[in-house]
Amino acid sequence: MSKNIEQPYDFSTADFNAVYQGGELLENAGITRVPWDIGEPQPGVIEFERRGRIRGAVLDAGCGLGDNAVFLASRGYHVTAVDAASTAIEQARKRAGSADVEFAVADATSLAGFEGRFDTVLDSALFHTLDADGRRRYAAALHRATRPGAWLDMLCFAAVPGGMPEPLAVPEQTLRRILTEAGWRVTEVSRAVYWGVAEATREFLAKTGTRVEVDAQGRTQLPVWSVLAERA
Numbered sequence: 538m539s540k541n542i543e544q545p546y547d548f549s550t551a552d553f554n555a556v557y558q559g560g561e562l563l564e565n566a567g568i569t570r571v572p573w574d575i576g577e578p579q580p581g582v583i584e585f586e587r588r589g590r591i592r593g594a595v596l597d598a599g600c601g602l603g604d605n606a607v608f609l610a611s612r613g614y615h616v617t618a619v620d621a622a623s624t625a626i627e628q629a630r631k632r633a634g635s636a637d638v639e640f641a642v643a644d645a646t647s648l649a650g651f652e653g654r655f656d657t658v659l660d661s662a663l664f665h666t667l668d669a670d671g672r673r674r675y676a677a678a679l680h681r682a683t684r685p686g687a688w689l690d691m692l693c694f695a696a697v698p699g700g701m702p703e704p705l706a707v708p709e710q711t712l713r714r715i716l717t718e719a720g721w722r723v724t725e726v727s728r729a730v731y732w733g734v735a736e737a738t739r740e741f742l743a744k745t746g747t748r749v750e751v752d753a754q755g756r757t758q759l760p761v762w763s764v765l766a767e768r769a
């Protein structure tokens with residue numbers, strides 16, 4: 538990302554309910570289809586599972602259209618998948634068909650009614666969509682919703698060259714601080730990629746001066762932090 542382009546967007550105004558129905562995610566960003574709808578699980582999520590980082594009762598926080606949750610259910614995990622956008626949950630339920638996933642509309646920054654339930658939390662690109670206060674409340678809500686020793690597996694836009702603009706992308710130290718203050722022990726932060734639909738974000742990337750790699754399938758290869766943490 539070029540440093541001298543002023544960011545034209547207020548990410549806290551993102552309308553997730555709208556984009557799942559063909560409306561605008563952000564005013565004047567030209568995003569009217571779901572940029573993260575790649576129709577399959579994210580490679581970083583497959584990697585968490587391959588590394589044995591999923592166990593017990595799993596919460597997929599900000600599940601979107603549910604492909605990650607369905608993937609984990611297909612591997613035999615008991616998955617609860619929540620999203621604040623009712624339009625996402627409606628479509629996720631349809632897409633999941635007979636897959637054994639419990640979907641619910643819920644605000645991940647409070648998770649009221651889910652106290653002490655989960656052994657693993659998967660966050661595939663939710664944390665970075667929240668503002669500073671939302672990120673703190675979310676980290677605390679995850680602590681309340683999990684059991685002692687629970688694991689947190691997170692993919693979060695990384696504030697690195699060639700990545701998304703801040704404050705959407707998060708500096709490593711900020712991420713570590715917010716999780717640590719909420720009672721999470723961060724055990725690993727490494728670089729990974731999050732796939733997106735390049736066509737959906739063409740205008741947004743141009744206006745924000747973001748130059749990301751696009752692969753042969755027309756997918757943006759967005760740099761993320763792959764974060765492992767344990768409930769302290």
Ligand SMILES: C[S@@+](CC[C@H](N)C(=O)[O-])C[C@H]1O[C@@H](n2cnc3c(N)ncnc32)[C@H](O)[C@@H]1O
Nearest residue numbers: 553573599600601620621622644645646661662
């Ligand atoms: C970038 S999308 C990622 C979706 C999905 N995890 C994936 O990787 O395909 C972020 C998702 O978080 C949801 N979200 C945003 N704020 C939320 C909140 N406070 N509580 C629950 N979900 C939220 C949005 O509706 C959206 O579906």
